[in-house]
Ligand SMILES: Nc1ncnc2c1ncn2[C@@H]1O[C@H](COP(=O)(O)OP(=O)(O)OP(=O)(O)O)[C@@H](O)[C@H]1O
């Protein structure tokens with residue numbers, strides 16, 4: 374039932390109730406800034422501690438990928454956009470204009486990494502997938518990558 | 534992590550008390566600090582104590598795996614102990630359980 378309502382919502386283009394955007398340099402110190410900012414924005418949906426932790430972790434994975442892979446050896450710009458739509462849904466887009474991904478489905482396989490020497494585990498996409506309700510990745514080699522995370526939060530009493 | 538982690542060494546077991554957020558940014562410092570201690574003290578076992586860790590992403594998994602490899606080179610082992618509830622989903626997903634790195638009895642506390 375909830376899934377059906379969600380699907381309907383996607384097709385009807387859910388009304389946006391609130392939105393925020395930010396961009397910052399791909400410095401590793403900004404990883405904690407980004408996940409904390411998105412979590413602070415999400416907190417108006419009154420998420421559980423667990424949900425908030427999942428949002429924080431998924432955002433950290435996506436932003437770290439921009440720092441480590443997209444702008445390897447350089448500093449570039451990372452943009453984050455978050456939208457709250459009807460039905461307690463949070464949609465987060467993380468965008469870079471870095472190196473892009475040659476083969477997205479291969480990159481999304483658990484344990485696949487192009488940076489084993491940097492002690493990457495190849496788990497980032499697997500974590501984003503299991504900590505959110507929907508993950509999609511669009512990428513163009515040489516142009517950049519956009520990761521979209523959708524998280525549906527548990528209904529709050531005030532909505533019933 | 535601004536301060537160096539607290540550590541303890543009893544001649545065999547080196548314990549490193551991690552704290553705060555473990556991400557790609559903080560993992561580098563933890564890695565350098567821990568590896569220097571391992572090289573110096575040559576412990577039989579490395580205990581990574583997670584009780585004061587507030588956040589961890591896959592960078593923490595890489596951190597544990599990397600220490601696992603180094604300790605194996607020395608013929609030693611690694612244990613991650615006192616894992617807070619907030620980190621459990623990440624630990625489960627990591628596959629570290631198969632390497633016998635997670636604290637024994639950890640799975641049993643899962644549903645608690
Ligand atoms: N924004 C990006 N730009 C370019 N390449 C990327 C980007 N995100 C991911 N990749 C590629 O996809 C691979 C898999 O990413 P994933 O996050 O799953 O693992 P990882 O970053 O290698 O390791 P971990 O996240 O466990 O530290 C990366 O190794 C990299 O080659």
Ligand SMILES: [Mg+2]
Pocket residue numbers: 434437438493496497498591
């Ligand atoms: Mg990653």
